[in-house]
Ligand code: SF4
Ligand code: SF4
């Protein structure tokens with residue numbers, strides 16, 4: 347039986363999620379043994395137009411990106427969005443809050459008008475093409491990546507937590523960051539990271555995106571208790587391009 351062909355593609359991103367894959371060390375050898383990696387710019391020079399699983403890192407920011415991702419979608423049987431840039435637009439979505447010409451001038455100065463620097467509103471991958479599975483986080487969690495890929499290879503549907511970070515945080519008996527006057531997004535953000543940030547004395551800043559049905563009322567109660575406003579919370583939600591939702 348032929349091995350499933352896997353291709354990894356990047357769009358607008360820092361490539362930190364691909365680095366997580368490279369850093370899998372021994373485990374990557376096991377994975378490479380059971381799949382054919384046919385394209386992966388960061389790690390090899392070969393290219394291919396034929397693949398079964400496409401792993402997509404990065405967000406869609408230019409018209410040519412849209413054409414490229416549509417082409418990839420046509421070829422891939424399974425398309426997986428990898429990391430916050432791909433799953434929710436990530437930090438790249440910050441630019442959507444500003445005038446794009448101003449953003450370009452700020453970044454590129456007098457070169458801003460050059461055609462190869464054209465840019466558009468940032469989109470998550472599923473704002474352009476259907477996505478079959480999402481591996482959340484900025485960067486992705488290596489264990490979760492391995493788990494999802496193994497599930498796909500065995501024909502199983504991976505189970506990604508759809509409850510808030512607070513659940514994992516409470517299980518670890520962390521002192522809540524709100525007690526330190528920090529606006530932690532844990533009540534409305536998807537778990538699965540093991541409450542990585544609150545467990546190392548940082549607030550959750552939302553890199554895994556919202557749970558499907560965030561408990562907005564509970565979040566409001568927490569804000570009232572600590573004398574903060576909805577605007578305080580919305581300000582913190584902007585970092586990961588998610589200030590439009592949920593409705594708070
Ligand atoms: S999700 Fe984060 S780590 Fe991954 S590519 Fe985007 S910015 Fe980099
Ligand atoms: S709000 Fe943040 S620190 Fe508090 S329990 Fe939830 S995840 Fe933990």
Ligand code: SF4
Nearest residue numbers: 539543550551552553
């Ligand atoms: S605690 Fe929040 S910001 Fe930190 S890794 Fe988890 S989801 Fe991302």
